[in-house]
Amino acid sequence: MWRGITLGLAELATEDKGGRVDPRHIPAPDNTGTETEKRFAFQAHVAVRYAIEMLGGYPVDNVTCEHIEDVVVARTVGTPHGGSTTLWDFQQVKSREHDKPWTLLQIGDSKALRSLLRTDRVLRQAFSEGSDLNYRLTVAIEGKLAAGEPSFRDIARSGGKRESRIRAGLGSKLEDLDADPGELSDFLSRVHIDELPLRGELERDNRDALAGLSEHLTVAEIRHLHQTLFDLVRSAMLEQLCPQWQLFVTQPDPAEVILRKRLTRQTLATIALRLQRPELLYFLQASRRADYQHPYGLLETSFPTRLSDVRVPQRISIAASSDTLPDTCLGQDALCMLTAGPGGGKTSLLRTIQARSAAQWLAGIETQPLALTVNAAALTPPRPLGAALASAANETLSLLGLGRTLGEEFFRTAPRPGTTWLVLIDGMDEITDPELRREVLEWIVQCADRSPAVHSFVVAGRPISDAERKLLGAVPEYRLDQFSTEDLHSAVQGWFRQLGIPRPDTSTDAFIAALSSAGMSKLARTPLMTSLLCQVYSMNPDGVIPDSRIALYSSFADLLHERMHNRGPSGFRTQSEHLTQRFGPAVAKHAESLLSELLDLIGQMAAADESRPVDPLIYIHPAKPEYLPDHSIEAWITLISRSPAGERPPGITRKVWTDFIVSALTRCGLLVREGDRLEFAHKTVQEYCAARWAMRTPHAYEQELDRTLQRWIHNGGPNPWGAPLETASYISFLIEADRSVLRDIAHRKLYDSVTRESLPCCLLVAIINRFGSLEPESWQPVIDQAIRSTTAVVEVDEDPATRVWAATILAELDEAPGLAALESLAKETTLDHGFNEDPHTPDFSDRLQAARTLMQFDTRRGADALMQLVLDDEDLDELVRVRAAEILFENSDERAEAALGMLAEDSPWYYSRFAAIKLYSKIDRHTAAEYLNRLIEDWRYDDPESCQDYAYLLVQWGDPRQLHLVED
Missing domain, CATH: 3.40.50 (Rossmann fold)
Known part of the structure; x- marks a missing residue:
């Protein structure tokens, strides 16, 4: 392939010892990478030569530039036992301005041997214990070796006068490296010389070899590919190579610095495709x-x-x-x-x-x-x-x-x-x-x-x-599957950044909290719903959620309606026209009428199915008291067909019209097909429609409010989490009435409900207020009453958990006093007396709960409160202290490392020290092993069984100091 170059290297492989190893983790004895690259383009052409070998199918595995040596070539070679192994060729590349032949002493003057000796020592030291590393040391020279010059192997082995003189001369050039005669002879016997063409000839040879790999490329295209390859090598020499295949490796093997210096078959994949299958390359790029x-x-x-x-x-x-x-x-x-x-x-x-x-x-x-x-x-x-x-x-x-x-x-x-x-x-x-x-x-x-x-x-x-x-x-x-909670957060954040929402991180947290509190987060757990909800949010020029959930859902429904009527090839309106127009213009017009009224028809059904209605006017067919009892497709078709818009027009077969209705229902975005049933895409969609119908008369509206609020008022205890949270969404829709007479009814009923004895109703007000649904002026008395009620519970209630929950609601209603209350509760040493007497899961600590809740509102103040818990070694359970440090670590607080280190070393109980050490191992495994060794020494006689488990973990971490405990 190249003139005068012999590629047969199988005889150079040492005995295969059962594996393939990679010297990537060895620190280079010297590193002059960027300076070398600036001075020597010849070295880049040498690396290009081996890259072309990879493209040509030769057994070159990878080429690394400027790591340990100028060029390191990894080849697959055979072993004496018929297997294969990797041979690592560490090359010092030397060039000069004239083309006179080289002598061995001139090679010694070039300092190539100095570098290779340091490399040899590093490799032998790193792999001194039964190494599997097979390697060779090479001086790659530009030009020829002078006629009659012996090889380094001959110099090392021969006792002749000339060889001894040259060996002595080479030894003097390595004198400062303190190589004794035995090491020098052994080293020289393993150094090879590669004679390379002059730089202009090597570049031409490389282009010719590249052209030989493809018949369809023009001379200009070959030159372009060669330049691309040369640029890749120069990037590798400058430690700037960024191979895209790293993105697909779940467990990266070489260190990142090597990835920036190493050319592999993956690095050259695009060039290989351009040479071999250009049609495939065009497909892949598109x-x-x-x-x-x-x-x-x-x-x-x-x-x-x-x-x-x-x-x-x-x-x-x-x-x-x-x-x-x-x-x-x-x-x-x-x-x-x-x-x-x-x-x-x-x-x-x-x-x-x-x-x-x-x-x-x-x-x-x-x-x-x-x-x-x-x-x-x-x-x-x-x-x-x-x-x-x-x-x-x-x-x-x-x-x-x-x-x-x-x-x-x-x-x-x-x-x-x-x-x-x-x-x-x-x-x-x-x-x-x-x-x-x-x-x-x-x-x-x-x-x-x-x-x-x-x-x-x-x-x-x-x-x-x-x-x-x-x-x-x-x-x-x-x-x-649908989005998890973490998935939803990431999806909303991505959309907010794409839509240009100010402060997307903070806005995402607020938006997710609003969705969750109002029961909308499940609705948003699909990509379509997430994208639509985020886009509805962005439609407001002020970048805020619409003034009520009904307005939000109305905008959402409008977007779905517009999408359904999209004129594109996959739009339902276009397809419905294709389906019905063959039956004549009258049928097509009737079908268009049904599509226009479809959302209203679905809304009437939702109202009757959501609640036990008191107004018979909400029924399409009042003679049938059970509406959609099984949600079967047949039932939907029957009820849609009873409306004027859904009645089958003359001129179209029953089957085609039925298929059209089913397609319309399944494509509207509000319903989902589950086998032979049609369900609302989410409960909140049905609640929205039902609430709109409940607002038809004041009498029906008041009775529906009474029915839904009873479970909040009479929940059997002050704990807000005993509240019927599953109904909060529907009630939120109800109170967002579009008429003042209805809002007055809702105002009166909620005001009477938010008492100190009924924290759940205070929570309900906080949920509704979170959406901005309560108008500041008319609803402020209700909010003020809820604030007074929750403040009283925080100050005088005897149950610690209830006080924390009340402070949480207060923070939702009025942030400043609520956060002050949470901060105070986190410091109150008597708050955890009951927990300390009967310790269990640390998250049940009321002080910890107060600090965590505070952190949700104010990261800095919450982190400070958690740090105070870590430092409280008198009044707080040890595992609660560890949990507080863990929360700091999870939130990337800079004090977490010191906090965990303190607990790992000074906590009085071994179980809390061990918990802190395990967490610390995520930061620094080596230091964690030191902590764990001291823990075992301190407690090995008090709890030998646990210490044996700790010793086993140490062995897994690669620390053998307590191995005798495991073996015992």
Whole structure:
């Protein structure tokens, strides 16, 4: 491949000792990286040479620049036993301005041997105990060795006069390194010389070798690729290489500094694709941008909403199980299903999988299938698979910068031998025609049966009927789970940053708290709902939540309505027109009328189903007292059909009209299909509609308020958490009345309820007030009464827990006195007397609870209160002190390390010291081991069994000092 260069190195491998090791953790004996790079471009060309070997399939594993030596080449070589191992070639690269031959003494003058000797010593010391490291030491010289010059091996082994003179001369150049004759001879016997072409010739050879790897590239393209490769090497020499494949490694192996210096097959993956499969490269570069556009970015912002900027990873579970799986499970079967409710994140997940798989392939990681997202509508009518995939890919990827039209053949064969295409079929439920949907499902099954080694399929959509499920056969069915609490926080924060909400971190906390207190957080636990709620929030020019929850839900419903009537190809209005227009303009107009009134019809049903109504006017059909008793689809169709807008118009068959109603209900965003049932997407959606209907008359409104408030007033005790929190959401909707006569009723009833004896009602006022639903002037007397009631409980109540809870409510109602009360309670040493007499879980400490709650409102004051608890060694249980330090650590307080260290060393009880030591190990494992050794020595005779457990943990940490306890 290169002129005059011999690549056979198998004979240089030492005996294989059972493993492959990497000298990445060895500190370099000297480091002149950046200076060397500035002075020697020749060294970069040497590294390029080995990078091209990797591209050409030679057994070069990686090339590291400026770590330990100028260039370190790792090769796979054979062993005497027929196996393979890694040979590490540590190279000192030497060049000079003239092209005269080198002598060995001149090489000695170049200081190459000095560097290699230091390297040899470091390696031998680091791997002195049965090392598996196989390495060679090389001086790579620009040009030739002078004729007749012996090798370093001959110099080391020969006793001739000339060899002895040269050996003595080389020894004098290494005199300051104190190498005795035995070490010098052993060292020289293992140093090799590589003669390299002159710099101009080496650069030309490199370009020629690169051109030999690809026949389709022009001379200009080869020059460009060579320059790209040269720039990568220079970045590695400058410790600035940032290989993208790091993003996909769950347990990074080399240290970060090595990643910035090391070229691997993954680093060169894009260059390899450009040389070998340019069509695949174009596909990957476009697919990598599949997650740029967010599917639910309904509002225009100053810049496009990118899915990758706001998406939060979701969990996948297999049907009928609680097991959580990674999304890579979607490529393990020839055919599987992925289901989720409306807005459950299916589209987001599929786009993310496609973008991630492309990024992995571009990084040289080709172990996973290569994904392509296809809309189900693009597969109608069924046609040859290659043509369908090519058409869909060209259409969608052209918007993402696809540089070349992809042909059918590209998708007929595997993207690379041993891999498969992962065809992600989105929007199956958006095919409204049942017969057409059935044809597509049957066609997918046939394709999966015909080419399981080339294509695997994921059918994504909402849960399908049993009949359609049977078409797919016995295939795995996965479901996409909703957001966890942490996921929701991350999703809202991402949206707020994208939408330009001021102080997104603080605003997210406040928004999440508002959602949670009002019972809306479950509604927001899907990507669609989160995005819509955040966008509704951002619609207000002042950047605040609308003035009532009803206004928020009304805006939310308007967005859903607008989305449903979107004129795009996947919009329901467009598809409904296609479905009904063939029956004539009268039918199409009637269908449009039903869509316009659909939200009102659903609202009437929600009101009757949510509560036991007292006003018969809320019924569409008052003769039927049980409304939607089973929420079956049949019941929904029956009741919708009783309304004028839902009555089947002449000229359309009953089946088509019924299918149209079902599609409208399932696409409106308010309902979700669960088998043969239609449920509200969330309870709060139903509560919103029910509250609106309860406001129809003052009499009905007052009776509904009485009914719902009774459980808050008579809860059986002062503890606010005995309150019926599940009804707070509905009551919040009720009191946000849009008429003054109704607001007066709500004002009077709540004022009478917020007494010292009924803390839950004070809590209810705090929940409502958190949304800004209570108008400051008219509702201030109610708030003031709640403040007086909670203040009285804090000051005079005998139960410590009740006092803390009352202070928490007070902080919600009036922050300044509430925080002062929490701060005072955290310092009150008598507050935990009951806990100290009967200690149990530290979080039950009332003082700790007061400090934690304070921290939720004011981080600094809460952290100060927790630190005071850590320092209280007289009145507080030891485990509570440790828990306080742990909370400081969890919140990244700079005092946490000192606090845990103090408890790990000075706490009087071994169990609290051990708890502190385990936490400290997350900060500094070495120091934690010292603490644990002292703990064992202090308590080994008092509790030998526990100390044996501690010794076992020390061994796991790599500290053998107490190994004898484990062995005993």
